[in-house]
Amino acid sequence: xxxxxxxxxxxxxxxxxxxxxxxxxxxxxxxxxxxxxxxxxxxxxxxxxxxxxxxxxxxxxxxxxxxxxxxxxxxxxxxxxxxxxxxxxxxxxxxxxxxxxxxxxxxxxxxxxxxxxxxxxxxxxxxxxxxxxxxxxxxxxxxxxxxxxxxxxxxxxxxxxxxxxxxxxxxxxxxxxxxxxxxxxxxxxxxxxxxxxxxxxxxxxxxxxxxxxxxxxxxxxxxxxxxxxxxxxxxxxxxxxxxxxxxxxxxxxxxxxxxxxxxxxxxxxxxxxxxxxxxxxxxxxxxxxxxxxxxxxxxxxxxxxxxxxxxxxxxxxxxxxxxxxxxxxxxxxxxxxxxxxxxxxxxxxxxxxx
Numbered sequence: 001x002x003x004x005x006x007x008x009x010x011x012x013x014x015x016x017x018x019x020x021x022x023x024x025x026x027x028x029x030x031x032x033x034x035x036x037x038x039x040x041x042x043x044x045x046x047x048x049x050x051x052x053x054x055x056x057x058x059x060x061x062x063x064x065x066x067x068x069x070x071x072x073x074x075x076x077x078x079x080x081x082x083x084x085x086x087x088x089x090x091x092x093x094x095x096x097x098x099x100x101x102x103x104x105x106x107x108x109x110x111x112x113x114x115x116x117x118x119x120x121x122x123x124x125x126x127x128x129x130x131x132x133x134x135x136x137x138x139x140x141x142x143x144x145x146x147x148x149x150x151x152x153x154x155x156x157x158x159x160x161x162x163x164x165x166x167x168x169x170x171x172x173x174x175x176x177x178x179x180x181x182x183x184x185x186x187x188x189x190x191x192x193x194x195x196x197x198x199x200x201x202x203x204x205x206x207x208x209x210x211x212x213x214x215x216x217x218x219x220x221x222x223x224x225x226x227x228x229x230x231x232x233x234x235x236x237x238x239x240x241x242x243x244x245x246x247x248x249x250x251x252x253x254x255x256x257x258x259x260x261x262x263x264x265x266x267x268x269x270x271x272x273x274x275x276x277x278x279x280x281x282x283x284x285x286x287x288x289x290x291x292x293x294x295x296x297x298x299x300x301x302x303x304x305x306x307x308x309x310x311x312x313x314x315x316x317x318x319x320x321x322x323x324x325x326x327x328x329x330x331x332x333x334x335x336x337x338x339x340x341x342x343x344x345x346x347x348x349x350x351x352x353x354x
Contacts, residue, residue, distance in 0.1 A: 019075070023082050030083035041084040042106075042131070044160045044259070045268035047076055048351035052270070055354070069354050070104075077107020087111040089124040089133040095214040095234040101163040101257040102134040116211055118147040122155050125260060133157065133260040138304075139167070140254045142192045148258070149306050149318060152276065158348035159274050161259035169194055169248045171202075172217055172240035173227035181205050181243070185216035186229030189255075194229055197247040202227075214238075259350070268351040271324040272301070275334075278308060278316045278343035286317070289340055296333035298323055308343075316343065324349040 033039035054072055055065045063071070080086065088106055091098040092114025098121075099112055113130050115121045125133040135148045169190060175181050181202050186194070188209045198207065205227070210216035213230035217238040220228035227243065228234070235242050258274075265271075279285035293300055302320035323330040325346060338344045 019078075022075070022079060026079045026082055033083070040263060041080055042086060042261075044265045044351055045271075047073075048268040048270070048354070050076075051354055065354070073105070074107045077109045080107075081109040085111055086132065087113050087130040089113045089115055089121040089130040091118065091121060091135075091212045092116060093212070093214045093218060095217065095231065095237045096212045097165060097167060097231060097255060098134055098136060098212070098257065099214075100231065100233075101136075101165045101255075104165060105134070105161060105163045105257075105259060106132075116215075118145075119151060122151045122157065122260070125157055125262070126155060131261065132160075134163070134257050135260065136189070136255050137258045138256050138302075139189055139193065140252060141248070141250045142189045144304050144306065144318070145189065146306070149304075150309070152318075152347060153309070153316065153345070155260070157260040157262060158264055159258050159350050160261045160263065160265045160348065161350050162272070162353045163257040163259065164353045165255050165257065167193070167248060167253045167255050168231070168246050169213075169229050169253075170232050170235065170242050171227050171244040171247055172230055172235045172238075173220055173243050174224045174240060175227065175243065178202055178243060180225060181227045182225040183208060183223070184227050184229065185210045185219045187211070187213050187216065190216075190229045193253055194247050194249060196249045197244075201244070201247075256353075264348060265350050267324040267326055267349070270352050271322075271349050272352050273321050273323060273325050273330065273334075273349040274347040275319045275321070275337075276316050276343070276345040276347065277319060277337065277341045278314065280340075280342040281314075285342075289337055292333040292336035292340075293321060296329045298330055298333045322352075 051069055051072055055068050058068050088102045088110050090102045090112055115124060118135055121133045121135055124130045136145045137148050138144050173181055178201055182205055184205045185208050190213055191207050214234055216228035217230045217234040217240060220226040221238045221240055277289060279289055299322040304318045305315045308314040308316045
């Protein structure tokens with residue numbers, strides 16, 4: 001046993017030495033970038049390509065794809081932090097799923113800036129207070145996140161990445177049992193995702209929406225008859241007990257987040273493009289808009305309608321397609337679609353989540 005542990009200690013020393021060599025090379029790259037105008041220290045397409053290649057190299061290894069991604073995102077994060085400190089806006093207070101998504105994507109070394117509303121997350125990056133924003137856009141159970149969808153219509157930011165996060169809710173409280181819970185706080189989406197569980201286990205509890213799940217935990221911490229729907233990490237942060245785990249109605253519950261910035265993202269080789277369109281008011285207008293995607297063999301993965309702010313009973317459509325806007329067949333399809341749409345906005349192309 002001791003011999004094997006000695007081997008592991010030796011491997012750890014080699015890893016440490018290699019990591020320092022990596023940082024030394026990164027420092028040289030940083031010196032070159034400092035001479036450039038508006039240098040990019042975060043390259044979404046480059047990171048996605050590197051992670052995919054590493055996962056492919058590990059096909060006969062002992063690590064899962066998710067483990068490879070997690071390990072090397074942290075290595076990249078530490079390296080990036082040595083070149084420049086980046087800030088990311090998320091929904092606060094600390095302990096939200098949005099923060100978890102940001103740390104999953106950017107690593108633990110990134111500076112997190114908490115904001116009380118989705119609108120303020122957008123504004124922070126729009127005004128240059130932060131470099132990036134991470135916002136929830138859709139849930140597998142409850143669908144689109146309205147605050148994000150509405151702001152995407154007006155923002156000048158572009159999508160540069162996406163994060164898929166499994167969501168496992170807990171009921172947190174200082175109550176001794178479920179019977180003592182009179183009020184349950186939670187984000188509107190989370191209350192919906194746990195609707196059946198609450199109805200079965202806490203049928204008499206009042207359900208009160210909160211700005212975020214961490215905000216719900218803050219509220220529940222002040223009252224022993226209150227509870228919050230939040231992640232388990234919020235229990236320790238806010239001094240609450242876990243009364244129940246995995247209370248989401250759908251075991252496969254997950255939320256998709258978008259990463260927003262001011263920079264367009266080049267092709268990574270496996271990309272998505274997100275659009276907002278509105279059809280002109282005539283029969284068959286939406287079908288006509290989608291024909292170019294069919295003709296150019298562009299795969300559409302999402303189509304969601306949302307009431308428009310510009311007219312009564314008018315709707316905009318959120319569309320995700322596979323491919324980068326600079327690919328020839330995608331570019332042709334988008335040119336035709338743009339010419340026929342009553343409203344057209346390209347939110348950007350970005351690497352598909354690993």
